[in-house]
Amino acid sequence: SDCIELRRxxxxxxxxxxxxxxxxxxxxxxxxxxxxxxxxxKTTSMRILSTLDLPSYGDAFVDGFSVVxxxxxxxxxxxxxxxxxxxxxxVNCEEYLDFFARAYGLVGRERTQRxxxxxxxxxxxxxxxxxxxxxxxxxxxxxxxxRALVHDPxxxxxxxxxxxxxxxxxxxxxxxxxxxxxxxKTILISSHILTELAEMCDAVxxxxxxxxxxxxxxxxxxLQR
Ligand code: ADP
Ligand code: ADP
Numbered sequence: 286s287d288c289i290e291l292r293r294x295x296x297x298x299x300x301x302x303x304x305x306x307x308x309x310x311x312x313x314x315x316x317x318x319x320x321x322x323x324x325x326x327k328t329t330s331m332r333i334l335s336t337l338d339l340p341s342y343g344d345a346f347v348d349g350f351s352v353v354x355x356x357x358x359x360x361x362x363x364x365x366x367x368x369x370x371x372x373x374x375x376v377n378c379e380e381y382l383d384f385f386a387r388a389y390g391l392v393g394r395e396r397t398q399r400x401x402x403x404x405x406x407x408x409x410x411x412x413x414x415x416x417x418x419x420x421x422x423x424x425x426x427x428x429x430x431x432r433a434l435v436h437d438p439x440x441x442x443x444x445x446x447x448x449x450x451x452x453x454x455x456x457x458x459x460x461x462x463x464x465x466x467x468x469x470k471t472i473l474i475s476s477h478i479l480t481e482l483a484e485m486c487d488a489v490x491x492x493x494x495x496x497x498x499x500x501x502x503x504x505x506x507x508l509q510r
Contacts, residue, residue, distance in 0.1 A: 287310040287313070288312065288439060289317070291307050291343075293307075294306070294343040296333060296340055304326045304340075305495040312471070315471060316474060317474070317488050320482065320490065320506075322493065326495040328368060337365075361389075362440055363440045363441070363442060364436065364440070365441075366433040366444060370425050375416070378414070379404065381417055382400055382428070391435070407427040409424065412428075423450055427461075440470065440472075441472045443472065443475070448476070455481070459485045483503045487502075
Protein backbone atom coordinates (compact mmCIF):
# COMPACT_ATOMS: atom_id res chain seq x y z
CA SER A 286 0.00 0.00 0.00
CA ASP A 287 1.15 3.56 -0.67
CA CYS A 288 2.40 5.33 2.38
CA ILE A 289 2.84 8.84 1.00
CA GLU A 290 0.43 10.23 -1.55
CA LEU A 291 0.04 13.70 -3.05
CA ARG A 292 -3.30 13.97 -4.84
CA ARG A 293 -3.67 16.99 -7.16
CA UNK A 294 -1.92 19.21 -4.66
CA UNK A 295 -1.87 22.99 -5.14
CA UNK A 296 -0.37 25.77 -3.03
CA UNK A 297 -0.43 29.35 -4.26
CA UNK A 298 1.08 32.32 -2.42
CA UNK A 299 -0.72 35.23 -4.06
CA UNK A 300 0.22 34.88 -7.72
CA UNK A 301 3.13 32.53 -7.03
CA UNK A 302 2.23 28.98 -8.01
CA UNK A 303 4.56 27.29 -5.51
CA UNK A 304 2.88 23.91 -6.05
CA UNK A 305 0.65 23.38 -9.10
CA UNK A 306 -1.29 20.14 -9.51
CA UNK A 307 1.26 17.68 -8.16
CA UNK A 308 0.34 14.01 -7.77
CA UNK A 309 2.57 11.07 -6.93
CA UNK A 310 2.79 8.27 -4.41
CA UNK A 311 5.49 6.35 -2.59
CA UNK A 312 4.99 2.70 -1.56
CA UNK A 313 5.91 1.52 1.93
CA UNK A 314 9.63 1.00 2.46
CA UNK A 315 10.66 3.04 -0.59
CA UNK A 316 12.90 6.08 -0.82
CA UNK A 317 11.58 8.73 -3.23
CA UNK A 318 13.91 11.54 -4.34
CA UNK A 319 12.32 14.91 -4.91
CA UNK A 320 14.64 16.78 -7.27
CA UNK A 321 14.42 20.39 -8.41
CA UNK A 322 16.18 23.76 -8.39
CA UNK A 323 15.77 26.38 -5.67
CA UNK A 324 12.25 27.77 -5.65
CA UNK A 325 10.77 24.72 -7.43
CA UNK A 326 8.26 24.00 -4.65
CA LYS A 327 9.95 21.17 -2.75
CA THR A 328 9.89 22.74 0.70
CA THR A 329 6.30 23.94 0.22
CA SER A 330 5.04 20.43 -0.59
CA MET A 331 7.09 18.88 2.23
CA ARG A 332 5.73 21.39 4.72
CA ILE A 333 2.18 20.51 3.63
CA LEU A 334 2.91 16.79 4.07
CA SER A 335 4.28 17.60 7.53
CA THR A 336 1.10 19.56 8.42
CA LEU A 337 3.04 22.82 8.82
CA ASP A 338 1.07 24.41 5.98
CA LEU A 339 -2.22 23.67 4.19
CA PRO A 340 -2.94 23.12 0.48
CA SER A 341 -4.83 25.72 -1.55
CA TYR A 342 -6.54 22.80 -3.30
CA GLY A 343 -6.11 19.04 -3.30
CA ASP A 344 -4.85 16.82 -0.51
CA ALA A 345 -1.93 14.72 0.68
CA PHE A 346 -1.98 11.49 2.65
CA VAL A 347 0.40 9.85 5.11
CA ASP A 348 -0.31 6.22 5.89
CA GLY A 349 -3.78 6.84 4.45
CA PHE A 350 -4.54 9.86 6.65
CA SER A 351 -5.34 13.23 5.13
CA VAL A 352 -3.19 16.24 6.08
CA VAL A 353 -6.34 18.36 5.76
CA UNK A 354 -8.76 16.21 7.77
CA UNK A 355 -6.52 14.26 10.15
CA UNK A 356 -3.41 16.36 10.84
CA UNK A 357 -2.97 14.91 14.36
CA UNK A 358 -2.86 11.34 13.05
CA UNK A 359 -0.47 12.39 10.29
CA UNK A 360 1.89 14.05 12.80
CA UNK A 361 2.19 10.91 14.92
CA UNK A 362 3.25 8.84 11.91
CA UNK A 363 5.68 11.29 10.44
CA UNK A 364 9.17 12.61 11.11
CA UNK A 365 10.19 15.86 9.43
CA UNK A 366 13.77 17.00 8.99
CA UNK A 367 13.71 20.68 8.00
CA UNK A 368 16.36 22.25 5.76
CA UNK A 369 17.57 24.50 8.56
CA UNK A 370 18.58 23.51 12.05
CA UNK A 371 16.79 26.28 13.94
CA UNK A 372 18.21 27.79 17.11
CA UNK A 373 18.48 25.69 20.25
CA UNK A 374 21.82 27.02 21.32
CA UNK A 375 22.33 26.29 24.97
CA VAL A 376 21.52 22.58 25.08
CA ASN A 377 23.62 19.48 24.55
CA CYS A 378 22.83 16.80 21.96
CA GLU A 379 20.97 14.48 24.32
CA GLU A 380 18.88 17.34 25.73
CA TYR A 381 18.05 18.41 22.20
CA LEU A 382 16.75 14.94 21.27
CA ASP A 383 14.97 14.62 24.59
CA PHE A 384 13.15 17.88 23.91
CA PHE A 385 11.59 16.28 20.81
CA ALA A 386 10.97 12.96 22.57
CA ARG A 387 8.92 14.81 25.18
CA ALA A 388 7.18 16.90 22.52
CA TYR A 389 6.01 13.61 20.96
CA GLY A 390 4.64 12.53 24.31
CA LEU A 391 7.20 9.80 25.03
CA VAL A 392 7.65 9.06 28.73
CA GLY A 393 9.51 6.77 31.11
CA ARG A 394 11.32 3.70 29.86
CA GLU A 395 10.14 4.13 26.29
CA ARG A 396 11.61 7.64 26.16
CA THR A 397 14.94 6.44 27.60
CA GLN A 398 15.11 3.52 25.13
CA ARG A 399 14.26 5.65 22.13
CA UNK A 400 16.89 8.24 23.04
CA UNK A 401 19.49 5.52 23.44
CA UNK A 402 18.54 3.94 20.12
CA UNK A 403 18.56 7.25 18.25
CA UNK A 404 21.96 8.27 19.68
CA UNK A 405 23.35 4.88 18.62
CA UNK A 406 21.70 4.79 15.21
CA UNK A 407 22.86 8.28 14.26
CA UNK A 408 26.36 7.74 15.66
CA UNK A 409 26.07 10.60 18.14
CA UNK A 410 26.52 8.66 21.41
CA UNK A 411 30.01 10.11 21.85
CA UNK A 412 28.62 13.63 21.36
CA UNK A 413 25.65 13.38 23.71
CA UNK A 414 27.06 15.71 26.38
CA UNK A 415 28.49 18.20 23.87
CA UNK A 416 26.70 21.50 23.30
CA UNK A 417 24.95 21.80 19.94
CA UNK A 418 26.73 25.08 19.38
CA UNK A 419 30.01 24.30 17.67
CA UNK A 420 28.97 20.96 16.16
CA UNK A 421 30.11 20.29 12.60
CA UNK A 422 27.57 20.44 9.78
CA UNK A 423 27.63 16.63 9.50
CA UNK A 424 26.96 16.16 13.22
CA UNK A 425 24.11 18.68 13.11
CA UNK A 426 22.56 16.75 10.23
CA UNK A 427 22.79 13.49 12.20
CA UNK A 428 21.14 15.12 15.17
CA UNK A 429 18.41 16.55 12.95
CA UNK A 430 17.80 13.08 11.52
CA UNK A 431 17.68 11.74 15.08
CA ARG A 432 15.13 14.33 16.04
CA ALA A 433 12.90 13.22 13.14
CA LEU A 434 13.29 9.57 14.23
CA VAL A 435 12.75 9.81 17.93
CA HIS A 436 9.07 8.74 17.91
CA ASP A 437 9.76 5.89 15.43
CA PRO A 438 7.60 7.30 12.61
CA UNK A 439 6.45 5.22 9.61
CA UNK A 440 7.16 8.07 7.20
CA UNK A 441 10.11 10.44 7.00
CA UNK A 442 10.26 13.73 5.14
CA UNK A 443 13.83 15.01 4.72
CA UNK A 444 14.37 18.46 3.20
CA UNK A 445 17.80 18.74 1.53
CA UNK A 446 19.64 16.65 4.16
CA UNK A 447 22.77 16.18 2.00
CA UNK A 448 23.30 19.87 1.26
CA UNK A 449 26.68 21.13 2.40
CA UNK A 450 27.94 17.72 3.59
CA UNK A 451 31.41 16.49 2.73
CA UNK A 452 31.62 13.21 0.76
CA UNK A 453 32.21 11.11 3.87
CA UNK A 454 29.22 12.53 5.76
CA UNK A 455 27.15 12.05 2.61
CA UNK A 456 28.03 8.35 2.44
CA UNK A 457 27.07 7.95 6.11
CA UNK A 458 23.78 9.72 5.51
CA UNK A 459 23.04 7.42 2.55
CA UNK A 460 23.74 4.36 4.71
CA UNK A 461 21.34 5.58 7.41
CA UNK A 462 18.59 6.35 4.87
CA UNK A 463 18.89 2.92 3.25
CA UNK A 464 18.85 1.18 6.61
CA UNK A 465 15.71 3.04 7.64
CA UNK A 466 14.02 2.07 4.36
CA UNK A 467 15.09 -1.54 4.85
CA UNK A 468 13.40 -1.39 8.27
CA UNK A 469 10.17 -0.46 6.45
CA LYS A 470 10.14 3.32 6.71
CA THR A 471 8.87 5.29 3.74
CA ILE A 472 11.10 8.24 2.91
CA LEU A 473 10.70 11.40 0.84
CA ILE A 474 14.02 13.18 0.41
CA SER A 475 14.77 16.36 -1.55
CA SER A 476 17.80 17.79 -3.31
CA HIS A 477 18.60 20.14 -6.16
CA ILE A 478 21.16 17.63 -7.48
CA LEU A 479 19.98 14.31 -8.94
CA THR A 480 23.36 12.59 -8.53
CA GLU A 481 23.43 13.50 -4.84
CA LEU A 482 20.49 11.13 -4.23
CA ALA A 483 20.78 8.72 -7.16
CA GLU A 484 22.23 5.80 -5.23
CA MET A 485 19.76 5.88 -2.35
CA CYS A 486 16.44 6.32 -4.21
CA ASP A 487 14.03 3.70 -5.50
CA ALA A 488 12.39 6.38 -7.64
CA VAL A 489 12.68 10.11 -8.24
CA UNK A 490 10.42 12.96 -9.32
CA UNK A 491 11.63 16.12 -11.06
CA UNK A 492 9.88 19.31 -9.96
CA UNK A 493 10.25 22.72 -11.60
CA UNK A 494 8.22 25.88 -11.07
CA UNK A 495 5.70 24.04 -8.95
CA UNK A 496 5.07 21.26 -11.46
CA UNK A 497 6.12 17.65 -11.57
CA UNK A 498 7.86 17.14 -14.92
CA UNK A 499 8.70 13.44 -14.67
CA UNK A 500 8.78 10.50 -12.29
CA UNK A 501 10.57 7.19 -12.66
CA UNK A 502 13.67 5.26 -11.71
CA UNK A 503 16.95 7.20 -11.63
CA UNK A 504 18.00 5.49 -14.90
CA UNK A 505 14.77 6.43 -16.66
CA UNK A 506 15.07 10.04 -15.56
CA UNK A 507 18.74 10.31 -16.54
CA LEU A 508 17.96 9.01 -20.04
CA GLN A 509 15.20 11.58 -20.48
CA ARG A 510 17.39 14.50 -19.52
P1 ADP B 1 12.20 24.86 -2.97
O1 ADP B 1 12.06 24.19 -1.65
O2 ADP B 1 12.09 23.92 -4.13
O3 ADP B 1 13.43 25.72 -3.04
P2 ADP B 1 9.94 26.47 -2.10
O4 ADP B 1 8.84 25.50 -1.88
O5 ADP B 1 10.68 26.96 -0.93
O6 ADP B 1 10.97 25.86 -3.17
O7 ADP B 1 9.38 27.74 -2.87
C1 ADP B 1 8.52 27.65 -4.01
C2 ADP B 1 8.04 29.03 -4.39
O8 ADP B 1 7.12 29.50 -3.41
C3 ADP B 1 9.14 30.08 -4.47
O9 ADP B 1 8.83 30.97 -5.51
C4 ADP B 1 9.03 30.76 -3.12
O10 ADP B 1 9.52 32.08 -3.20
C5 ADP B 1 7.54 30.73 -2.86
N1 ADP B 1 7.19 30.70 -1.42
C6 ADP B 1 7.50 29.72 -0.54
N2 ADP B 1 6.99 30.00 0.68
C7 ADP B 1 6.36 31.20 0.56
C8 ADP B 1 5.64 32.03 1.47
N3 ADP B 1 5.46 31.67 2.74
N4 ADP B 1 5.13 33.18 1.00
C9 ADP B 1 5.29 33.54 -0.29
N5 ADP B 1 5.96 32.80 -1.20
C10 ADP B 1 6.48 31.65 -0.79
P1 ADP C 1 17.99 -4.69 15.96
O1 ADP C 1 17.78 -4.64 14.47
O2 ADP C 1 19.28 -4.06 16.38
O3 ADP C 1 17.73 -6.03 16.57
P2 ADP C 1 15.36 -3.90 16.91
O4 ADP C 1 14.55 -3.47 15.74
O5 ADP C 1 15.14 -5.27 17.47
O6 ADP C 1 16.91 -3.65 16.58
O7 ADP C 1 15.16 -2.85 18.09
C1 ADP C 1 15.99 -2.80 19.20
C2 ADP C 1 15.56 -1.63 20.07
O8 ADP C 1 15.63 -0.41 19.31
C3 ADP C 1 14.13 -1.70 20.58
O9 ADP C 1 14.08 -1.20 21.90
C4 ADP C 1 13.33 -0.83 19.66
O10 ADP C 1 12.24 -0.23 20.32
C5 ADP C 1 14.36 0.21 19.27
N1 ADP C 1 14.12 0.68 17.92
C6 ADP C 1 14.15 -0.05 16.79
N2 ADP C 1 13.91 0.72 15.72
C7 ADP C 1 13.72 1.96 16.19
C8 ADP C 1 13.43 3.22 15.59
N3 ADP C 1 13.29 3.36 14.26
N4 ADP C 1 13.30 4.30 16.37
C9 ADP C 1 13.45 4.18 17.70
N5 ADP C 1 13.73 3.03 18.34
C10 ADP C 1 13.87 1.94 17.59
